[in-house]
Amino acid sequence: xxxxxxxxxxxxxxxxxxxxxxxxxxxxxxxxxxxxxxxxxxxxxxxxxxxxxxxxxxxxxxxxxxxxxxxxxxxxxxxxxxxxxxxxxxxxxxxxxxxxxxxxxxxxxxxxxxxxxxxxxxxxxxxxxxxxxxxxxxxxxxxxxxxxxxxxxxxxxxxxxxxxxxxxxxxxxxxxxxxxxxxxxxxxxxxxxxxxxxxxxxxxxxxxxxxxxxxxxxxxxxxxxxxxxxxxxxxxxxxxxxxxxxxxxxxxxxxxxxxxxxxxxxxxxxxxxxxxxxxxxxxxxxxxxxxxxxxxxxxxxxxxxxxx
Amino acid sequence: xxxxxxxxxxxxxxxxxxxxxxxxxxxxxxxxxxxxxxxxxxxxxxxxxxxxxxxxxxxxxxxxxxxxxxxxxxxxxxxxxxxxxxxxxxxxxxxxxxxxxxxxxxxxxxxxxxxxxxxxxxxxxxxxxxxxxxxxxxxxxxxxxxxxxxxxxxxxxxxxxxxxxxxxxxxxxxxxxxxxxxxxxxxxxxxxxxxxxxxxxxxxxxxxxxxxxxxxxxxxxxxxxxxxxxxxxxxxxxxxxxxxxxxxxxxxxxxxxxxxxxxxxxx
Numbered sequence: 098x099x100x101x102x103x104x105x106x107x108x109x110x111x112x113x114x115x116x117x118x119x120x121x122x123x124x125x126x127x128x129x130x131x132x133x134x135x136x137x138x139x140x141x142x143x144x145x146x147x148x149x150x151x152x153x154x155x156x157x158x159x160x161x162x163x164x165x166x167x168x169x170x171x172x173x174x175x176x177x178x179x180x181x182x183x184x185x186x187x188x189x190x191x192x193x194x195x196x197x198x199x200x201x202x203x204x205x206x207x208x209x210x211x212x213x214x215x216x217x218x219x220x221x222x223x224x225x226x227x228x229x230x231x232x233x234x235x236x237x238x239x240x241x242x243x244x245x246x247x248x249x250x251x252x253x254x255x256x257x258x259x260x261x262x263x264x265x266x267x268x269x270x271x272x273x274x275x276x277x278x279x280x281x282x283x284x285x286x287x288x289x290x291x292x293x294x295x296x297x298x299x300x301x302x303x304x305x306x307x308x309x310x311x312x313x314x315x316x317x318x319x320x321x322x323x324x325x326x327x328x329x330x331x332x333x334x335x336x337x338x339x340x341x342x343x344x345x346x347x348x349x350x351x352x353x354x355x356x357x358x359x360x361x362x363x364x365x366x367x368x369x370x371x372x373x374x375x376x377x378x379x380x381x382x383x384x385x386x387x388x389x390x391x392x393x394x395x396x397x398x399x400x401x402x403x404x405x
Numbered sequence: 406x407x408x409x410x411x412x413x414x415x416x417x418x419x420x421x422x423x424x425x426x427x428x429x430x431x432x433x434x435x436x437x438x439x440x441x442x443x444x445x446x447x448x449x450x451x452x453x454x455x456x457x458x459x460x461x462x463x464x465x466x467x468x469x470x471x472x473x474x475x476x477x478x479x480x481x482x483x484x485x486x487x488x489x490x491x492x493x494x495x496x497x498x499x500x501x502x503x504x505x506x507x508x509x510x511x512x513x514x515x516x517x518x519x520x521x522x523x524x525x526x527x528x529x530x531x532x533x534x535x536x537x538x539x540x541x542x543x544x545x546x547x548x549x550x551x552x553x554x555x556x557x558x559x560x561x562x563x564x565x566x567x568x569x570x571x572x573x574x575x576x577x578x579x580x581x582x583x584x585x586x587x588x589x590x591x592x593x594x595x596x597x598x599x600x601x602x603x604x605x606x607x608x609x610x611x612x613x614x615x616x617x618x619x620x621x622x623x624x625x626x627x628x629x630x631x632x633x634x635x636x637x638x639x640x641x642x643x644x645x646x647x648x649x650x651x652x653x654x655x656x657x658x659x660x661x662x663x664x665x666x667x668x669x670x671x672x
Contacts, residue, residue: 125498132487132550133509139547140513143524150527201423208420221658225651226424232650233431235608236627237643240635241430244437244447284427334515342517345610350631361519361611368523368615374530381523385516392515 144385151378164374176379180363184383187360190272191341194279195287198336199329201280202287206328207321209288210295227288230281239278239351243269246352270354278346286335294328334395338388360384431647438640445634456637463636469626470642476538476622477606480545485599487546488553489591495554496561510551521548522615529616536618544616545609549602556601560594600653607646 154167177184209223230238246252246268256262268274298321306316344361347353353362360380367377437446441453461467491510494500513521525544529536568590572582610624617625627639 125494125500128490128494132491135487136509139543143528146528146531147524204419205423208416212416225654230427233647234624234643236610236624237434238430240631241433245433338517342519364519364523377523378527381520385520388517
């Protein structure tokens with residue numbers, strides 16, 4: 098699954114008793130080359146294409162905009178000053194949704210991985226339930242939440258009746274709803290890596306903590322939490338990255354409105370509706386740069402260097 | 406005493422609540438697949454089996470579904486072949502630039518889909534490629550490849566090289582060793598990778614939307630239909646895929662637990 102990429106020790110590269118037959122270098126090259134060339138052409142080259150496009154200059158002398166290759170660094174300045182709120186929202190919503198997903202997932206992952214250890218079949222069943230949302234289309238499940246919290250729904254009308262919402266207040270279109278949707282959609286990405294680390298947690302450490310008169314809270318803070326750090330690191334990365342680039346939840350067609358639009362929404366409309374390629378590309382490059390910086394810092398700080 | 410019982414029951418109760426929360430949109434989609442809807446499938450108007458009986462009635466929904474399946478199958482085939490080759494090379498051979506190769510494989514998974522989609526679209530735009538079925542397949546193979554490598558790699562690493570050595574000792578040619586020993590042993594890992602790749606491709610919207618041109622996939626259909634109201638038939642397709650996926654996962658789980666029991670008996 099996806100989280101395997103971020104969890105440690107999956108590769109087992111140390112026990113490779115490589116049969117050093119003649120010409121094995123050539124075989125390795127033949128095996129690697131097609132896939133790596135594919136990534137070079139359709140992953141690496143597009144990233145450079147994106148950077149090149151983000152620096153293009155616009156020429157409107159002929160009436161409609163024509164873009165030429167250039168080195169227009171001011172595109173970035175324009176983009177940041179114009180779409181500052183959307184850029185900020187992307188990272189702010191991603192942060193809040195990641196924290197919510199962690200808070201919701203941790204007890205659940207602990208229950209499946211530690212408490213339910215004696216019943217493997219139940220564990221399997223519960224894991225299936227955790228990933229069940231993935232089996233229904235991402236857009237369908239987001240749309241379902243939109244309908245459930247729609248302005249005419251009993252949830253909204255009863256919230257209005259008990260006064261939690263004023264009569265002209267609704268949920269769809271608010272930042273709350275967008276963060277709610279983002280949290281929901283990416284919870285499995287958080288629960289699964291947490292589960293994999295908690296499942297391997299040696300219960301004897303916890304018993305040792307209790308034997309040494311540590312309170313349950315202290316045992317959790319000093320033993321369980323530090324031991325589950327690898328899961329927390331991969332889980333938060335796996336949720337934060339896709340959330341920061343999402344444009345479905347915040348879209349006016351789904352849970353958001355123009356007041357909740359995120360970086361992805363701007364990129365989508367600039368790229369596919371108004372054809373302002375340099376603007377859209379510059380925003381994408383900013384997102385990519387920020388994510389790369391964040392991943393590097395985060396991994397350094399939390400000491401999970403064997404992530405790569 | 407009060408604390409004790411709280412600790413005992415709090416987590417199970419919490420888990421039940423959490424699972425309910427996770428399943429609510431699925432239950433909603435299921436219930437509304439039976440709604441006798443008129444223009445838009447929002448208010449409940451009564452129970453009907455019509456949506457299930459004639460799924461293709463709603464315009465374009467079956468075509469979009471068919472396109473998504475075709476794209477999924479083609480992308481999965483290509484990504485699985487390329488990814489399996491890389492996985493074998495990574496585990497079995499030593500070569501220079503190993504860490505560079507790992508980084509190249511890791512990066513697509515750490516890149517937001519938005520960047521992958523916009524980057525590829527910028528590339529296609531700059532070379533003047535026409536967007537459509539072909540560009541979607543290219544995009545899907547690209548983002549599925551690394552996931553295939555990671556999944557198959559774990560299986561290759563758990564494979565005992567002695568088995569292949571035995572084959573060679575018995576004068577099997579390299580091709581025979583691969584097709585008679587390595588490939589059958591890797592098959593469960595390859596199958597798992599292929600299923601994952603298909604699931605990723607089938608459900609992808611973010612990257613697809615940037616590179617699809619006029620081609621309509623199922624997620625794209627839902628996105629466009631969301632504006633004017635989603636037909637109940639879309640719920641039917643979503644739920645059918647859901648049940649199929651659950652059936653596959655449960656079968657795999659039951660099988661592997663049976664296998665584990667049998668192995669335990671032998672030991």
